[in-house]
Amino acid sequence: MLKLALKIIGGLAALALLIVAGLATAFHFWMEGYAKELTAGSQIAHTPLGDIEHATAGEGTPILALHGRPGGYDQMIAGPRSRPNDYAGLRTIAPSRPGYLRTPLEKQRTPAEQADLFAALLDELGVRRAIIYGVSGGGASALQFAIRHPDRTMGLILVAPQLVSDQKEAAEKTPFGPVLYARDVAMWAGGQLALEQTAGVVITGFDAQDPEQVASARSMMKSLISSGRNAGNENDRAQYADLGVENWPLEAMSVPVLILHGDADENSPYEGSARAAARIPGAALVTFKGADHYMIFTKAPEIRERIRQFVGVVSQR
DSSP states (O other): OHHHHHHHHHHHHHHHHHHHHHHHHHHHHHHHHHHHHHHHTOEEEEETTEEEEEEEEOSSEEEEEEOOSSOOHHHHHHHHHHOGGGGTTEEEEEEOOTTSTTSOOSSOOSHHHHHHHHHHHHHHHTOOOEEEEEEGGGHHHHHHHHHHOGGGEEEEEEESOOOSOOHHHHHOOOOOHHHHHHHHHHHHIIIIISHHHHHHHHSTTOOTTOHHHHHHHHHHHHTTSOTTTHHHHHHHHHHHTTOOGGGSOGGGOOSOEEEEEETTOTTTTHHHHHHHHHHSTTOEEEEETTOOTTHHHHTHHHHHHHHHHHHHHHTTO
């Protein structure tokens, strides 16, 4: 009996190794194609402050869309490219923040420095004024853009922005080597092969029968795979350690501001948005009761409608 049990265990172990090897091989070939797709889908602008990768989609009012952490231009351009009708009347400009994909991490490390780089990008694109739109980890840079370049900011939109310093997260380290690779394989497998099963566990309120939610979640999980994103991710960690938003001159802001945030967000604390909204003159804070950080999927139609209304008002100013 013992020999039989050992044979069964050995067989199961061999089967598990075959499955892992098969997944790793499939991921390797998929990643090669995805890397080519990412390169083909963007351009590099050479600005006086450095190179910056970006992509554009649509026509109309310019909206500078800043991705979260981790991420890249692909995180913010996927929607406008796949569902153009939902973004009608908007010209989405989606850069990769420094350290992500093909935007090098040089001097533009702080949110303020990144804001100046984005202004230089708009110069290269011939865009004088734009709506600034920051999601999650891109919120701080978006807010700094409005502070530093108010004459170029038609309006500021923040969705679940990270505006609270986080010493604990900053002290954590991204895994390296085999552990990081295994995480990427798992992320890919969960997002591309079994999304309907995995997303419902991770995302509260996720509807696996909603094609838009499924497509958005799959696109987001692709943008979280670490390849080409580690430098930006680590820099963001360092910046979050002491953002110092409490010392930013929010009371002096004069641009229209819309903040949307769920009050059950454990990734980007809701309190950061509440404090910012209380300090910014005329800022509108829309609270999604009980919503977590993934409301960008589960509340997408409501978020789009709020943004559409805001854009309609500020584009007439």
